Amino acid sequence: GQQLNQSPQSMFIQEGEDVSMNCTSSSIFNTWLWYKQDPGEGPVLLIALYKAGELTSNGRLTAQFGITRKDSFLNISASIPSDVGIYFCATGANNLFFGTGTRLTVIP
Amino acid sequence: GAGVSQSPRYKVAKRGRDVALRCDSISGHVTLYWYRQTLGQGSEVLTYSQSDAQRDKSGRPSGRFSAERPERSVSTLKIQRTEQGDSAVYLCASSLRGTTDTQYFGPGTRLTVL
Numbered sequence: 001g002q003q004l005n006q007s008p009q010s011m012f013i014q015e016g017e018d019v020s021m022n023c024t025s026s027s028i029f030n031t032w033l034w035y036k037q038d039p040g041e042g043p044v045l046l047i048a049l050y051k052a053g054e055l056t057s058n059g060r061l062t063a064q065f066g067i068t069r070k071d072s073f074l075n076i077s078a079s080i081p082s083d084v085g086i087y088f089c090a091t092g093a094n095n096l097f098f099g100t101g102t103r104l105t106v107i108p
Numbered sequence: 109g110a111g112v113s114q115s116p117r118y119k120v121a122k123r124g125r126d127v128a129l130r131c132d133s134i135s136g137h138v139t140l141y142w143y144r145q146t147l148g149q150g151s152e153v154l155t156y157s158q159s160d161a162q163r164d165k166s167g168r169p170s171g172r173f174s175a176e177r178p179e180r181s182v183s184t185l186k187i188q189r190t191e192q193g194d195s196a197v198y199l200c201a202s203s204l205r206g207t208t209d210t211q212y213f214g215p216g217t218r219l220t221v222l
Contacts, residue, residue, distance in 0.1 A: 043199070088150070096141075096153065097153075098150040098152075
């Protein structure tokens, strides 16, 4: 199957700090999606990217579709405690392939 | 409710037994998916169906996994002769139309095989 590598695997940050995480693939894709999953819940879509180089924001979240179409980045500005969770990148055509996730912990 | 729901939320099964997991998708959604999520390995799609046609995309070579769709907004994932390696969270998702539409996920069923 497809391999999506996310980094870092986990992050511990102070409230108010900015966060950056990325996702890379050995294959080219036409779509990049970023999801957040809270404990005991399913993933919730945060941002969808459909074009190489595209930069899209959703509140304090900003994601970019890498120009090579093999990677994507997610940034969270001014983190707050409710940002805690696991962030997954995903891509694919008929079916989604998920990355291994970045677990974010925000220290108040 | 307006979202995707799954039942049971937790399931413990003895190795070798069959299990059935239920998903109630969002009313009106055409495509329904089942994913398997394991810690540190991400999620993989097991199967998906569009409307009433079941399209099995399972990568499980043993064929122990199957899904039925008795109603348009209901799907049941069946795992036969469970193995310890089947322990995972099973996520159901649905999308309004085809596979390029946004997928909405349920909370998952955590299966533990002893």
